Amino acid sequence: MSLLQLQSVSRHFGGLKVLQDVSFDVPAGGIFGLIGPNGAGKTTVVNLVTGLLPPTSGDIRFNGESVVGRKPHQITARGIARTFQNIRVFKEMTLLENVIVGMHGRLGYGPVGWLLRLPSFGAAERAARERARELLSWMKLDHKADDIADKLSYGEQRKLELARALATEPRLLLLDEPVAGMNSVEKTELMAEIRNIRARGYTVFMIEHDMRFVMGLCDHIAVLNFGRIIAQGGPDEVRKDPQVIEAYLGRDDDEVAA
Amino acid sequence: MFPDLTVLEQQLFNALSLGSVYALFALGFTLVFGVLGVVNLSHGAVFMVGAYAALQAVTKLHLPLAGALAVAFLASGLLGLLIDVLVLRPLRARNAPHLIPMIATIGLAIALNSLAQGIFGAENLRFPAEVLPQETLHVAGLHVTVLELGIIALSFGLMAVLLVVLRGTQLGRALRAIAESPKAAALLGINVGGLFMLTSFFAAGLGGVAGVLIGLYSNALFPLMGQPILHKGIAVIILGGMGDIRGAMLAGLFLGFAEVLSVAYIGSTMRDAVAFGLLFAVLLLRPKGLFGTVNERKV
Amino acid sequence: MMESFDSFWAVYSNLVLTLGTNSLLALSIYLTLSCGMLAMANAAFMGIGAYAASLLTMNAGAPFPVALAGGMAAPAVVALLMGGPTLRLSGVYLAMATLAFGEVVRIFVLNTESWTGGALGLNGIPPNTQWWHVALALALACAVLALMRRSKVGRAFEAIKLDDTAAGLMGIDVNAHKMLAFVMGAMLAGLAGALNAHLTFFIGPNEYGFDRGVEILTMTILGGINGLMGPISGAVILTLLPELLRSLADFRNVVNGLILVLIVLFLPRGLWDPARVRALLGRGRG
Numbered sequence: 109m110s111l112l113q114l115q116s117v118s119r120h121f122g123g124l125k126v127l128q129d130v131s132f133d134v135p136a137g138g139i140f141g142l143i144g145p146n147g148a149g150k151t152t153v154v155n156l157v158t159g160l161l162p163p164t165s166g167d168i169r170f171n172g173e174s175v176v177g178r179k180p181h182q183i184t185a186r187g188i189a190r191t192f193q194n195i196r197v198f199k200e201m202t203l204l205e206n207v208i209v210g211m212h213g214r215l216g217y218g219p220v221g222w223l224l225r226l227p228s229f230g231a232a233e234r235a236a237r238e239r240a241r242e243l244l245s246w247m248k249l250d251h252k253a254d255d256i257a258d259k260l261s262y263g264e265q266r267k268l269e270l271a272r273a274l275a276t277e278p279r280l281l282l283l284d285e286p287v288a289g290m291n292s293v294e295k296t297e298l299m300a301e302i303r304n305i306r307a308r309g310y311t312v313f314m315i316e317h318d319m320r321f322v323m324g325l326c327d328h329i330a331v332l333n334f335g336r337i338i339a340q341g342g343p344d345e346v347r348k349d350p351q352v353i354e355a356y357l358g359r360d361d362d363e364v365a366a
Numbered sequence: 367m368f369p370d371l372t373v374l375e376q377q378l379f380n381a382l383s384l385g386s387v388y389a390l391f392a393l394g395f396t397l398v399f400g401v402l403g404v405v406n407l408s409h410g411a412v413f414m415v416g417a418y419a420a421l422q423a424v425t426k427l428h429l430p431l432a433g434a435l436a437v438a439f440l441a442s443g444l445l446g447l448l449i450d451v452l453v454l455r456p457l458r459a460r461n462a463p464h465l466i467p468m469i470a471t472i473g474l475a476i477a478l479n480s481l482a483q484g485i486f487g488a489e490n491l492r493f494p495a496e497v498l499p500q501e502t503l504h505v506a507g508l509h510v511t512v513l514e515l516g517i518i519a520l521s522f523g524l525m526a527v528l529l530v531v532l533r534g535t536q537l538g539r540a541l542r543a544i545a546e547s548p549k550a551a552a553l554l555g556i557n558v559g560g561l562f563m564l565t566s567f568f569a570a571g572l573g574g575v576a577g578v579l580i581g582l583y584s585n586a587l588f589p590l591m592g593q594p595i596l597h598k599g600i601a602v603i604i605l606g607g608m609g610d611i612r613g614a615m616l617a618g619l620f621l622g623f624a625e626v627l628s629v630a631y632i633g634s635t636m637r638d639a640v641a642f643g644l645l646f647a648v649l650l651l652r653p654k655g656l657f658g659t660v661n662e663r664k665v
Numbered sequence: 666m667m668e669s670f671d672s673f674w675a676v677y678s679n680l681v682l683t684l685g686t687n688s689l690l691a692l693s694i695y696l697t698l699s700c701g702m703l704a705m706a707n708a709a710f711m712g713i714g715a716y717a718a719s720l721l722t723m724n725a726g727a728p729f730p731v732a733l734a735g736g737m738a739a740p741a742v743v744a745l746l747m748g749g750p751t752l753r754l755s756g757v758y759l760a761m762a763t764l765a766f767g768e769v770v771r772i773f774v775l776n777t778e779s780w781t782g783g784a785l786g787l788n789g790i791p792p793n794t795q796w797w798h799v800a801l802a803l804a805l806a807c808a809v810l811a812l813m814r815r816s817k818v819g820r821a822f823e824a825i826k827l828d829d830t831a832a833g834l835m836g837i838d839v840n841a842h843k844m845l846a847f848v849m850g851a852m853l854a855g856l857a858g859a860l861n862a863h864l865t866f867f868i869g870p871n872e873y874g875f876d877r878g879v880e881i882l883t884m885t886i887l888g889g890i891n892g893l894m895g896p897i898s899g900a901v902i903l904t905l906l907p908e909l910l911r912s913l914a915d916f917r918n919v920v921n922g923l924i925l926v927l928i929v930l931f932l933p934r935g936l937w938d939p940a941r942v943r944a945l946l947g948r949g950r951g
Contacts, residue, residue: 158834184836196831198824209824213836215817222816223809229816276836405761456930465703465760469886470929472879477922484916597768597875600761639772645765 110169111136111280111311112157112188117166119152126152130166130337132330134280139302139312141322144332145355150315151193153332154284158190159183170280185213189278191269193285199258203249203268206257207240210275243271247301263294270301274310281305283314287321299325319356323347331355376509377630383514383583385622386521389615391576391595392602393525394569396614399603400545401565408449408471409573409599410592411478416442416574417581417591418482424497431497435520438578439571446570449474450563458562475592483589491587498582517579524572525615532611541565594638601645678796682864684904685799686857691884691896692806693853698890699819700846701826702752705878706763707854709770710740712873714855715862716774716781719790722863729793729863736859737852744851745844752843755829767878774870786869793863802856807893814893822846854881883925889932 112134119127127149134140144150155161157168159180168175175183189210198206215236221229244250247267252260257268266286273281283302287295295318302312302325316322322329322343329346331339339349346352391413398406419441420434429437453474457467499512532538543551544558552558580595581587602621606613621641628640674681690711697704718736721727727735751762774781781787813819821842824832833839862868880903888899906924907917 160830160834179838179840180830180833181836181838184834190834192831196828198827198831200827201823205820205823209820209832209837210835212817212821212824217817219818222818223812225812233816272835453926453930460933462933465756466929466933468760469882470926472882473922473925473929475922476879476925477919480916480918480922484919593875597765601765604758604761604765639769639776642765642769642772645762646769 109136110134111171112313113167113169114153114157115167115169117153117156117163117168119149119156119161120164125335127156127163127335130332130335132337132340134311134313135328136279136311137306137309138327139306139314139325141326141329142313142315142332143317143319143322143329146317148332149335150317150332151284154190154282154315157183157282158188181213184276184278187277187279188282189273189276189280190282191266191273191284191286193288195262195265195269197257197260197265197268197272199256201257202254203244203257203260203271204237204240204253206268207243207272207275208236210272211236211239211277214277240271240275243274246274247271262289266290266298267301270305274305278310280311280313283312283316285316286314287316287318295321373630377626379510379514379518381623381626382619383517383521383622384626385619386518386525387576387579387583387618388595388598388602388622389618390521390524390572390579392599392606392614392618393528393611394572394576395599396603396606396611397528397565397569397572400611401541402450402454402562403548404454404471405468406449406471406569407468407596408474408478409570410596411475411482412442412445412449412570412592413573413577413580413595414482414587414589414592415445415478415577416571417577417587418486418491419574420578420581421491421493421587424493431499434497435575435578438574442574442577443567443571446573447563447567449570450566454566455559455562475596479589479592486589488589492585493582493587513582517583520575521579524575528572529611537561598638598641601641604645605648679864680904680908682794682796682799683861684901685803686861686864687881687884687900687904688803688897689806689853689857689860690881691888691900692810692893693850693857694881694885695890695893695896696810696850696853697846698885699826700822700843701829702843702846703756703760703882704763704847704850705760705882706744706747706766707850707881708873708875708878709767710744710851710854711858711861711877711881712770712774712868712870713740713743713858715858715868715873716787717855718859719787719862719868720781722791722793723787723789729798732793732863733798733856733859736862737855740851740855740858741848744848748844748847752840752847764875764878767874771870771874781870784870786867787862788867790862790866790868792866794860799860802860806853806856807897810893818842818845883921887924887928 110133113132115131117127117130118125130149130153132142142150142153152161156163157170157175159175159178159182163176170183170186170188173186175186175188178186198209201209215232217226217229217232220226221232241250241253244253247270249260249264249267249271252264257265260268270281270283286302287298290298299321302314306312314322314326326343329339329341329343330337331346331349331352333351333355338351338355339346341349391409395406395409398404398409416438420438423429423434423437424431427433427437449471453470454467457470499516501512502509503512503515504510530538532541540551540556540561543554543556544561548558576595577592580591598621602617603614605620606615606617621644624640624644625637629637690707693707693710694704697707714736717739718732721732721735722729747766751759751766754762775784777783778785821832821837824835824837825839825842829839858873884899884903885896886899887903888897889895903921906921911917
């Protein structure tokens with residue numbers, strides 16, 4: 109079953125056609141990769157799916173319903189969470205606080221609750237803290253739960269972003285260039301982590317341009333070049349597709365080696 | 367019925383002189399915002415300092431008007447330079463979020479305005495009558511004072527010089543590069559710090575000259591004279607699109623016209639409301655201003 | 666002993682009560698700042714609240730609590746109306762637009778003489794404010810704000826302040842929260858204005874313009890925005906300072922202005938900075 113579908117999505121900025129007639133399906137329960145050279149329009153796809161930008165034309169359907177025109181927080185409520193290419197953790201908050209922010213939409217109390225400190229408020233806050241610690245310990249960050257996020261290393265901040273995204277209880281996890289800036293040890297760790305996430309029932313959609321990482325991990329891949337999808341399918345199919353090879357050979361040779 | 371055409375034409379010169387001074391003030395303000403990225407709310411105080419400096423030049427040093435204008439330019443310019451070096455530069459070094467320098471300039475404005483009040487008193491002062499050109503010319507059947515003509519000529523002259531520098535010289539290109547991205551400009555070998563100082567000096571100098579011109583136009587100098595102009599300057603640069611030089615000039619002229627015409631045909635009590643009413647309408651309908659495109663500055 | 670208290674109170678009661686209303690004002694700007702917005706319209710909201718409450722008392726003979734409620738409701742309504750388009754702006758543009766709004770209100774008052782007394786202001790407002798009104802208002806405001814800080818709303822404000830795009834993507838309705846902060850700030854400022862009006866017998870349009878807005882901002886920045894005590898301590902200091910500096914007459918504001926510059930340069934997080942206090946006391950963060 110398709111969890112996320114893009115149907116003939118186009119996005120123009122003035123005269124610039126960033127995406128043209130992009131269509132693909134992300135099946136539930138798998139790991140999907142959208143790859144393409146730099147500037148192909150991958151981040152724009154993520155921005156469209158999460159509601160930061162509207163498509164110029166076309167439809168985006170999540171769980172069978174269109175999400176075009178919805179605001180970001182509404183899309184998050186429906187079950188899409190995202191991490192960022194250039195990490196955007198809340199730098200002045202602690203790790204625990206960062207993750208608890210992700211639970212905002214799931215805390216079921218209102219102004220009466222927090223003004224009068226009703227038992228439902230206390231219970232919800234306690235449950236949130238416990239769940240946050242759980243997520244942090246999954247990411248092996250729980251020993252730093254009360255540290256300020258700014259003090260973490262780059263790799264640790266990426267893991268924090270993951271924990272925070274998972275806190276929103278998504279069905280679909282959008283990872284925007286998750287291995288940018290990582291060394292090979294960290295990349296292997298992250299690969300295992302993402303498999304773990306899939307095993308727990310989440311669907312993962314990542315955009316990347318590290319071919320080796322994507323080929324090793326994803327069940328389905330779509331390739332974006334100059335705003336158009338030029339290939340879709342399993343890793344082996346895509347790897348051998350002549351259009352894909354041409355698109356990449358024109359750029360960096362070492363990215364194609366797999 | 368339709369107003370007397372000659373009255374309208376008279377008002378036109380009025381509007382042109384007021385508008386050109388507004389434009390001149392707004393230019394300095396916009397220059398600092400565009401190049402330094404700071405909303406410098408001490409620009410009104412600097413404006414006032416220029417006016418008072420000119421007055422002192424005329425009364426104490428017995429300089430002619432031209433000399434007084436030069437003194438005003440230098441005095442305000444130096445003040446602007448000091449402000450950049452002592453206050454804005456340390457804040458830049460700290461990478462302070464952009465609201466912080468704005469608040470610091472508010473403090474400077476308060477201090478300067480109060481200092482002027484303490485030294486010169488709160489009453490209106492005037493330029494001595496001998497210094498003001500008194501003649502009226504007859505141009506195309508209209509009475510135009512030499513004063514107004516002088517104000518218009520000087521304002522437009524300075525604006526023209528500024529435009530030429532910005533568009534046609536190496537210096538102008540460097541300034542536009544800094545406005546785009548200071549870090550990139552520095553990497554290109556541009557002396558960003560030095561140009562910040564130069565811009566602060568020149569923008570403040572323009573503000574000081576504007577102060578003298580308003581002091582002559584309205585024949586009144588008082589310590590808080592910069593404040594209403596500052597508020598209008600804010601309206602002007604938002605109307606014109608913040609950081610947009612041509613927009614600032616056009617919006618300043620536009621405001622001058624709107625004000626004078628509304629005084630002539632509606633009544634003087636709503637005069638100040640014109641600026642803000644316009645501002646509000648524009649912000650609601652076209653948040654990017656009438657002319658400009660609001661560009662987020664890339665770091 | 667009671668005698669000396671009575672004479673102290675006779676002389677200084679206004680000052681103490683003004684400390685209270687200024688604290689409310691500082692808290693109102695703190696509220697919007699804690700959500701990442703520099704909204705300089707609070708002086709205008711104070712004015713709207715002051716006029717609304719005074720007109721209710723004088724023209725409609727309303728009992729004091731009703732006048733106070735009106736003083737909070739009127740600015741709230743205005744904030745709701747202007748918030749939509751205005752809060753779309755951010756950073757410097759928001760600050761400028763809200764500053765401009767303050768001027769619009771001032772000019773509006775100047776031009777509605779039959780109603781508001783125009784430039785001459787409103788005279789003879791009954792002195793209904795007692796010390797316990799101010800104390801109660803301040804205590805309630807602090808309580809609500811403190812409770813809010815430690816709830817999902819407070820966390821949402823902080824997240825929006827730090828990164829409003831990321832906050833939105835974490836499920837926070839950014840526009841709704843900004844509007845909430847704006848309207849609550851307007852209500853606090855209106856309450857302060859209403860209380861103040863019934864303390865000083867007279868209000869005029871020039872009291873709620875740019876200068877008042879700057880004064881409120883200074884108090885908040887001076888004290889720091891790291892907690893509720895920050896704005897309150899800033900308000901206390903800047904209310905008492907003019908009293909202490911009386912001898913300087915006109916030059917008093919020179920000191921005020923310089924203090925602001927110095928604070929910005931040297932104490933960027935304000936006077937009340939829990940981190941610095943902790944460091945001074947030798948306790949670091951664990």
